[in-house]
Amino acid sequence: MNNKFVYAPGPTDVRENVRLERAKVTTNPDVDEEFVEFYKCTCEKIGKIINTNNSIYILSGEGILGLEAACASITESGDRVLVIDNGIYGRGFKDFVEMYGGEAIYFSGNYDNEINVDELSRFLEKDHNFKYATIVHCDTPTGVLNDLSKICVLLNTYGVLTVVDSVSAMGGEEIRVDDWKIDIALGGSQKAFSAPTGLTFVSVSEKAKKAMENRKSPVRGFYCNLNIWKNYYKDKWFPYTIPISDVMGLDRAVQNILDEGVENVLSRHEKIADATRNAINEYGLELFLDGGYSNTVTALKVPENIGALKLKDHMLKKYNTLIITSLEPYNDIILRIGHMGENARLEKITYALNVIDNGLKDLGFKSDKELVTLFNKYLKD
Numbered sequence: 001m002n003n004k005f006v007y008a009p010g011p012t013d014v015r016e017n018v019r020l021e022r023a024k025v026t027t028n029p030d031v032d033e034e035f036v037e038f039y040k041c042t043c044e045k046i047g048k049i050i051n052t053n054n055s056i057y058i059l060s061g062e063g064i065l066g067l068e069a070a071c072a073s074i075t076e077s078g079d080r081v082l083v084i085d086n087g088i089y090g091r092g093f094k095d096f097v098e099m100y101g102g103e104a105i106y107f108s109g110n111y112d113n114e115i116n117v118d119e120l121s122r123f124l125e126k127d128h129n130f131k132y133a134t135i136v137h138c139d140t141p142t143g144v145l146n147d148l149s150k151i152c153v154l155l156n157t158y159g160v161l162t163v164v165d166s167v168s169a170m171g172g173e174e175i176r177v178d179d180w181k182i183d184i185a186l187g188g189s190q191k192a193f194s195a196p197t198g199l200t201f202v203s204v205s206e207k208a209k210k211a212m213e214n215r216k217s218p219v220r221g222f223y224c225n226l227n228i229w230k231n232y233y234k235d236k237w238f239p240y241t242i243p244i245s246d247v248m249g250l251d252r253a254v255q256n257i258l259d260e261g262v263e264n265v266l267s268r269h270e271k272i273a274d275a276t277r278n279a280i281n282e283y284g285l286e287l288f289l290d291g292g293y294s295n296t297v298t299a300l301k302v303p304e305n306i307g308a309l310k311l312k313d314h315m316l317k318k319y320n321t322l323i324i325t326s327l328e329p330y331n332d333i334i335l336r337i338g339h340m341g342e343n344a345r346l347e348k349i350t351y352a353l354n355v356i357d358n359g360l361k362d363l364g365f366k367s368d369k370e371l372v373t374l375f376n377k378y379l380k381d
């Protein structure tokens with residue numbers, strides 16, 4: 001199961017020092033107060049990467065838990081919630097909003113471009129009576145990146161709280177939680193942070209905390225209730241046994257980012273994404289998006305006569321390489337290059353591009369160019 005080359009927009013490659021960290025002897029995370037300090041320190045390091053002084057909690061469960069917990073904790077029956085939708089994850093927030101009794105109202109954009117901020121602004125002039133809005137930073141099935149620096153600031157001027165799914169962006173794309181007024185920012189261990197799957201982290205602003213505390217009705221459920229984390233540090237108490245090895249691995253992965261330097265990590269992503277997009281265009285393929293390109297994942301259109309699913313199967317069979325397509329309705333249209341986290345390394349992206357190049361040509365695609373040669377041509381120093 002483990003000998004294939006896997007190159008997906010999450011879970012991403014996990015560096016050896018992170019894997020080894022999880023093998024270390026642990027203490028008892030329920031009763032050893034040193035672990036509370038360790039946990040808090042990991043949270044603060046994540047805060048540095050996402051530029052916030054807000055409280056951060058690491059929850060035991062992968063990214064979806066964070067999304068549901070945010071909606072569960074602030075939604076009350078009848079609350080109007082603006083669901084900003086230009087992708088599959090964006091659209092999906094409606095389910096969580098409604099599950100907890102909210103009324104979801106869509107603001108939808110085209111799925112091949114970023115949210116148009118002027119249009120959103122005009123929409124909000126007419127209707128801004130929302131308790132909160134949800135938005136996805138990078139909608140991974142298409143790789144579209146939304147400009148949170150404008151969108152969240154705009155929503156904030158109307159007093160609308162913001163819940164941001166940055167699971168597949170943070171760690172690979174800049175996110176300035178405090179400057180951009182993001183009330184709840186959600187991340188996951190297995191994407192650009194390149195730690196194993198299993199943890200989600202949530203930053204919560206003072207305003208969002210107030211909204212959760214001043215609810216008229218209690219939060220339904222326990223596991224998704226963010227209020228239970230409020231006093232963990234003061235009380236030296238966790239709501240449940242924290243998967244300590246997972247947190248130790250995450251801490252190592254976070255430290256890897258800080259050791260390399262957040263700026264350097266972001267520019268590594270940018271250079272690789274930029275060269276990948278340019279190479280694809282000149283090679284004769286089309287990108288799925290018209291704009292709003294994320295530096296963490298690139299979606300390319302596989303020629304119709306080949307089909308993305310056939311290409312994926314062929315690459316796995318002939319090259320022992322798993323490069324994945326997208327979700328419905330794009331699963332036979334899009335191939336996704338997940339150059340995020342530890343995948344955003346030259347030796348890995350060039351290997352992946354070579355396999356894609358060979359796979360396409362095996363299946364009849366005609367180009368007198370080579371993807372990796374083009375990638376190298378466009379790669380900036």
Ligand SMILES: *Cc1c(COP(=O)(O)O)cnc(C)c1O
Pocket residue numbers: 010062063064089136138139140165166167168188191
């Ligand atoms: C990966 C991802 C999540 C978490 O979902 P998984 O079930 O771990 O795939 C949430 N939001 C986005 C945008 C993601 O890319």
